Amino acid sequence: xxxxxxxxxxxxxxxxxxxxxxxxxxxxxxxxxxxxxxxxxxxxxxxxxxxxxxxxxxxxxxxxxxxxxxxxxxxxxxxxxxxxxxxxxxxxxxxxxxxxxxxxxxxxxxxxxxxxxxxxxxxxxxxxxxxxxxxxxxxxxxxxxxxxxxxxxxxxxxxxxxxxxxxxxxxxxxxxxxxxxxxxxxxxxxxxxxxxxxxxxxxxxxxxxxxxxxxxxxxxxxxxxxxxxxxxxxxxxxx
Ligand SMILES: O=C(O)CCC(=O)C(=O)O
Numbered sequence: 001x002x003x004x005x006x007x008x009x010x011x012x013x014x015x016x017x018x019x020x021x022x023x024x025x026x027x028x029x030x031x032x033x034x035x036x037x038x039x040x041x042x043x044x045x046x047x048x049x050x051x052x053x054x055x056x057x058x059x060x061x062x063x064x065x066x067x068x069x070x071x072x073x074x075x076x077x078x079x080x081x082x083x084x085x086x087x088x089x090x091x092x093x094x095x096x097x098x099x100x101x102x103x104x105x106x107x108x109x110x111x112x113x114x115x116x117x118x119x120x121x122x123x124x125x126x127x128x129x130x131x132x133x134x135x136x137x138x139x140x141x142x143x144x145x146x147x148x149x150x151x152x153x154x155x156x157x158x159x160x161x162x163x164x165x166x167x168x169x170x171x172x173x174x175x176x177x178x179x180x181x182x183x184x185x186x187x188x189x190x191x192x193x194x195x196x197x198x199x200x201x202x203x204x205x206x207x208x209x210x211x212x213x214x215x216x217x218x219x220x221x222x223x224x225x226x227x228x229x230x231x232x233x234x235x236x237x238x239x
Contacts, residue, residue: 001121001166007084014192015135015153018167022084023198025162030076031127035216037072038100048179049109050102062117064097064223073098073218081123086164087222090119095220103131103177105212111136111176119222121166126157129215132183132191133157136174151176153192156183156210157217161198183210 001018010020026034042052055067068074078094081087087094097118101109111134114122134151152173157163165175186203188194197203203210 001086001089010196012155012193012196015155016168016172018165019135019155019169019192020162020164021155021157021193021196022162022164023158023196024160025080025125026076026160028160031160034072034125034218035127037070038216043102048103048107052100054098054100058097058117058223059227061225062223063225063227066096066226066228069096069098077125077218077220081220086123087119087121087220090121090222091224092222092226095123095222096226097221097223099219099221101217101219103212103215103217105181105214106179108177108179111174113138113174114170114221117223117225119224120170121164121222122170123220124157124163124165125218125220126159126161126163127216127218128159129213130156130158130183130210131177131212131215132186132210133163134176134178135169135192136176138172138174154183154190155193156186156191156197156203158198159215181212183212184208186210 007020010022012019012021038052042054043050044052054069054073056065058064069078081095103109132154135153135155136148137152155163186194186208188200191197194200
């Protein structure tokens with residue numbers, strides 16, 4: 001990914017290329033507006049979290065029916081991506097798909113990779129609560145199991161932050177969120193993005209702990225295969 005020198009300052013130094021962390025990517029009002037806009041009737045309850053998919057889920061062949069993202073997921077986020085040069089070299093030059101995950105304390109997501117349905121970049125905006133994303137080295141046998149059961153790195157995601165994963169960090173690692181209610185031992189040597197945090201003092205003053213509340217993440221991606229059938233079904237002219 002071509003990055004501006006300003007964005008280079010947000011590269012997480014410890015993790016193999018490339019992960020970037022931007023604290024305070026959105027402000028309090030933008031966060032509140034997003035939380036209000038998330039529709040209450042679109043949640044799918046999974047075993048350990050709730051999920052919504054916009055504009056729709058992918059088909060079995062990993063194809064997206066062409067449809068616009070809802071306006072509240074576009075502005076201000078995608079303009080901000082554009083000003084950082086994000087998705088400029090992805091096939092559609094912009095994200096076309098957003099997963100919204102909601103985690104209560106003690107909820108999470110098993111280690112996994114995002115896979116080949118998407119161009120290898122994911123941009124995650126965090127809302128409401130901080131938590132740690134665990135990053136595992138990928139087992140080279142081609143299965144989804146991490147090489148070790150403990151994460152190699154932890155990325156602490158503060159509310160309103162942006163985390164961008166691309167390059168070999170996208171292709172050669174797995175990520176997951178452990179099902180705990182407190183992230184512990186948060187220190188410069190245990191958190192890969194410690195020096196990039198907006199306010200590390202909060203965690204230091206709390207004895208290296210982050211007590212989780214409900215956290216919502218918006219994960220923006222560019223789905224490679226898009227079917228024009230979606231536009232036809234919706235009666236929209238094709239561009
Ligand atoms: O909520 C997150 O930050 C991670 C979500 C995730 O791993 C995914 O959508 O594949």
